[in-house]
Amino acid sequence: MTDSDNDSMSTTTTIMSEPTQKCPICECGVRYDCRYTRYVCNECEKNAVTENGKKIKFFNEKHGFGCVSYVNDQKTEVPIHKCYINGIECYADEGRFGGIVIQAAKNK
Numbered sequence: 001m002t003d004s005d006n007d008s009m010s011t012t013t014t015i016m017s018e019p020t021q022k023c024p025i026c027e028c029g030v031r032y033d034c035r036y037t038r039y040v041c042n043e044c045e046k047n048a049v050t051e052n053g054k055k056i057k058f059f060n061e062k063h064g065f066g067c068v069s070y071v072n073d074q075k076t077e078v079p080i081h082k083c084y085i086n087g088i089e090c091y092a093d094e095g096r097f098g099g100i101v102i103q104a105a106k107n108k
């Protein structure tokens with residue numbers, strides 16, 4: 001809900017020659033995205049599970065917006081955003097331009 005990532009202290013790092021970043025789970029190279037610096041790659045997305053270890057998937061509710069979650073192919077009444085991939089806590093939400101973005105939670 002809150003966007004505490006938006007620190008007013010600007011520590012922008014300009015990366016000119018490296019338009020990629022690493023998937024926080026498997027560390028493969030993914031397309032650089034200045035807004036989603038910890039988003040997980042498509043392969044890792046498939047491994048998302050709930051806290052209880054059930055398979056979870058995320059979809060847009062309608063026309064590419066909103067975020068709904070499916071656990072064991074059943075839509076949850078209340079959308080779940082938290083999930084785990086390889087034991088790493090992640091958070092799924094609607095992307096800036098629609099679609100679903102799953103990001104690893106901040107490092108402790």
Ligand SMILES: [Zn+2]
Pocket residue numbers: 023024025026027028040041042043044045
């Ligand atoms: Zn990955």
